[in-house]
Amino acid sequence: MLKTTQSTAVPQTTPENRSAPAFFIDPEGIAMIWRRDMVRLWRQRSRLLGAVARALVWLFALGFGLRGSLGSIAGFNYEQFVFPGVIAMTVIFSGLQSAISIVYDREFGFLKEVQVAPTPRSTLVIGKCLGGASSSTVQALIILVFAPFASVALNPLNVLATVVATFVTALAIAGLGVVIAMWITDFENFGTIQNFITLPLYMFSGAIFPTRLVPPWLHAILLLNPLTYGVNAIRGVLLGYEIASVPLNLAILLGFTVVMMAIAIWMSRREV
């Protein structure tokens, strides 16, 4: 299944000698897509800061604004309760955004460079999901710095667990983003679709309200939203507030990711 990487030291000049990656997974190709996303993330640091700032506005405005009006939720202040939700927010914005950047790549040509390369179709899909997950995790880590302001206690273990939970959540969201990107062919509608998807996914996820006290129709919607499981997992590891166990939530997210990747690979058939 894995392609054999080149191990010979002799420079190979004729294509006949080269290992052509006709296989299902191409680690170096995936690394290329991922690395490009990381370099671009670094080059656009200001956008990163913007995203973090947005999250902090939500945290302080919602958290401290509503704390007085709302009683405690399962023994947590509202700002404690909403803190994991704010991490989930950066995941939904940046994870989705970075996966959907495929639409830009298609419009401005770079996608073609990948499409004609001797690499399987899974390369782009997997690479973009990993890229989205990584950039989301970086942002989540920055937001974790503000945990003390929300009275969320940190220790090495729950930080590590948060990183894992965030990464897995972002993987699922990026998977969804890649499917959306494959589905959108009209660049003009891109902004509309993005707004139409990002905000509802965030609002209907339990990021900002407890899922236990909602009417059944809303609960059904929450269960269909992958971010709900991400919020559950992050809240579980950070606050110990669990709705179903953390591993179960993560397993659901991973399952969702695999399904999304499969759909995306199927959608990115050769003829575009």
Add this chain to the structure above:
Amino acid sequence: MTITVEKLSRSFGEIQAVKGIDLDVDRGETFGFLGPNGAGKSTTIKMLCTLLHPTSGRAWINGYDIEREASQVRQSIGIVFQDPTLDEYLTAEQNLYYHCMIYHTPRKTRDTRIREVLQLVGLDERRKDVVKTFSGGMKRRLEVARGLLHEPQTLFLDEPTVGLDPQTRRSVWEHVLRLRERTGLTIFMTTHYMEEAEYCDRIAIIDHGQIVALDTPAALKRMVGQDLVRLTTSEPERAAAMLEQHTGHAVRREGDAIYVEGENGQALAANLIRQLTLADIDVLGVNVTAPTLEDVFVHLTGRVIRDESASAKDRMGSRLRSRGRLRR
């Protein structure tokens, strides 16, 4: 044979974009695909680059079947597309390095190879610069360099200079020609610029999805006729009669001008002037024109190839960029 194409066809629904074309391209040859937009050039090049499945027919690139050995085909070709495919937010070097990664070139030689191709297109000094700061011609040259990184046997150039100003076009071509000389690369290119087609060893003229002629530029031009000499003289009537009698060439008179057709227009003109001078007729002006590929195209299709403006998509892209709406 580097490229072999047999009865290659492609339909999009009811529309037959490419209708069973056949061609062979030799190793080291520069082969041009000339035709107006919508003639089937891009569809053909997409099929050859394994981006598009043919509806029927077969083709082999560097000995690999485009349908069954797509991966080997891809590894053995370099492609420069009509529209830019660089990441403008990265440096030249980064763009090239990523290409090495996805083409799996040997790690140890990557850095030297990157420097080599950058020198080849004269961009070595700009290697650390972000591509966004490059001019249109520099970007295109960088794309050519990138297409060569993995040492392909065949380079595909799809309208390599479309959208560039004439001066930049020439500079891109200088680099491509030098490249051909140094590497012995096979080049397959599409164009609708007649001047560019002249650089090719052989040209296929394609119209409505069919190859209507395939030969060297010189041979194609012979199809439409010979060189044309236009003379203006002091006594047009007498001059025309005299030349008709003595030269054996067909002579046509239009007002003050006399037209004579023949091979090697320069020598013919010199000869005509001598004859006229001997007959005491003053030659006031001479003009020699050779048939152009444009003439060939008109002759074959009854139409003129127009220089198309930028596609609607390009225009939209630049509009959005200028509005600063694009986040990348």
